Amino acid sequence: MQADPRVFLMGEDVGRYGGAYAVSLGLLEEFGPERIRDTPLSESAFVGAGIGAALNGLRPIVEIMTVNFSLLALDQILNTAATIRHMSGGQFSVPVIIRMATGAGRQLAAQHSHSLENWYAHIPGLRVVAPATLEDARGMLTTALTCPDPVVIFEHATLYNLEGELPADAGAVDLRRAAIRRSGKDLTLITYGGSLPKCMDAATQLAAAGIDAEVIDLRSLRPLDDQTLLASVARTRRFVVVDEGWRSGSLAGELIARITETAFYDLDAAPVRVCSEEVPIPYAKHLEEAALPQTDKIVRAAQTVMNRG
Incomplete structure (x- = not known):
């Protein structure tokens, strides 16, 4: 966000609260409400807004609190973000990033413990990644911000407490390689x-x-x-x-x-x-x-x- 003024973050509780998992803690104070946007509790609406922003030259990062809530925006992701490049004959791209917490292991019961990565990996037109290290958590986001296509990032919630030192020159990683x-x-x-x-x-x-x-x-x-x-x-x-x-x-x-x-x-x-x-x-x-x-x-x-x- 410091390097590219087109980048902004939007989602539920990403601003004043600092994110459901404290991922965006302090960003509102640094970048202000224009670039750290708290949204209404309507995944379809704010994912759609992110798609529209991407079509108009911005680089939105849309945070969905947990993967089960992404089902409320599935029409936007599947029928809009993933298909516009194809349906426009390559005239338009949708460089939107959609991040979400996934997985179980936190005693959040049946409605907040899904692992639905395979659903999204099934959809042509999307890039789907899952970081498992600190380097990839940062590097994948860096690379995704240069991608012309929608990127869905699945962040396993049990990994949010990982701690470590990242080198000062830590940067992009190849999204295509295991x-x-x-x-x-x-x-x-x-x-x-x-x-x-x-x-x-x-x-x-x-x-x-x-x-x-x-x-x-x-x-x-x-x-x-x-x-x-x-x-x-x-x-x-x-x-x-x-x-x-x-x-x-x-x-x-x-x-x-x-x-x-x-x-x-x-x-x-x-x-x-x-x-x-x-x-x-x-x-x-x-x-x-x-x-x-x-x-x-x-x-x-x-x-x-x-x-x-």
């Missing part, structure tokens, strides 16, 4: 967002048992970085996909299909996916934990793929 967060030779763990720390913990436990796991952070959910995935699986010959979405119709299923369509004969074992249980996410902490992918489930899945389960 990242190998841990190298390994025995199997590949594929994940994104809030499940990355669990996969890293699982890889540490597997290493203690003599299994060398590679961990891939997808980062971009649309487009998917097939090249990095296929190269990893060609080396390890086994893989597990960890996805907090529900198993039926999951992004994990798409990843397994893509990899096996291309690399079936490279595999030494059938792939396994670790997803949330097929239930509305419970409120009770022990039930919520039981419903979600956890480190022990990932370890067991990896052992199964290694024929040690």
